[in-house]
Amino acid sequence: QKEVEQNSGPLSVPEGAIASLNCTYSDRGSQSFFWYRQYSGKSPELIMSIYSNGDKEDGRFTAQLNKASQYVSLLIRDSQPSDSATYLCAGGQYSGGGADGLTFGKGTHLIIQP
Amino acid sequence: KAGVTQTPRYLIKTRGQQVTLSCSPISGHRSVSWYQQTPGQGLQFLFEYFSETQRNKGNFPGRFSGRQFSNSRSEMNVSTLELGDSALYLCASSLTGDYGYTFGSGTRLTVV
Numbered sequence: 001q002k003e004v005e006q007n008s009g010p011l012s013v014p015e016g017a018i019a020s021l022n023c024t025y026s027d028r029g030s031q032s033f034f035w036y037r038q039y040s041g042k043s044p045e046l047i048m049s050i051y052s053n054g055d056k057e058d059g060r061f062t063a064q065l066n067k068a069s070q071y072v073s074l075l076i077r078d079s080q081p082s083d084s085a086t087y088l089c090a091g092g093q094y095s096g097g098g099a100d101g102l103t104f105g106k107g108t109h110l111i112i113q114p
Numbered sequence: 115k116a117g118v119t120q121t122p123r124y125l126i127k128t129r130g131q132q133v134t135l136s137c138s139p140i141s142g143h144r145s146v147s148w149y150q151q152t153p154g155q156g157l158q159f160l161f162e163y164f165s166e167t168q169r170n171k172g173n174f175p176g177r178f179s180g181r182q183f184s185n186s187r188s189e190m191n192v193s194t195l196e197l198g199d200s201a202l203y204l205c206a207s208s209l210t211g212d213y214g215y216t217f218g219s220g221t222r223l224t225v226v
Binding site: 031 | 145147149155156157158159161162164169170172204208210211212213214215216217218219220
């Protein structure tokens, strides 16, 4: 059974600090990893994707992937109150004929304290 | 560019009834996924479709079924509804499935 594990939180971080979110996954066949942000009452919104080992930066967000350790993380620099949300980690497999669906963690609730 | 459109937004059904949910993906997207979201279980994978073919199905009973049409629009059906089927059902689309998925606003199903 494919699993993605996240600490449910809440993770409380002061405004302006770095928020660090982590997840681990069980399926070594997973090739693509995503971070989604979900505000209460809204649908998930894709914020980062990562496919190879190392770091990927986009604005204030940095995703990190370590396939040997089966570990994915998301760093949010200069955290803002608007970053307060639930962050979902997801992993998946794909081939030339499409993908097999994503396995999601249950999410980490992040609170940015003004 | 229009996003992923799900209809209806809200549904109230009685136990034992059946329901059909609809999803129109972003234009040009060939991959469509369905997920069930509940407070206790989080987002659980239901189906994955690519070019009208079901590529994968999650661990749900046979009462849950789906299909994808030639225009990439997708429907999912739940028969013999149970109280536990009450959830937010989310559809997501992607160009080919190896890039991130964009989610629709979801259909909130309540079974009474």
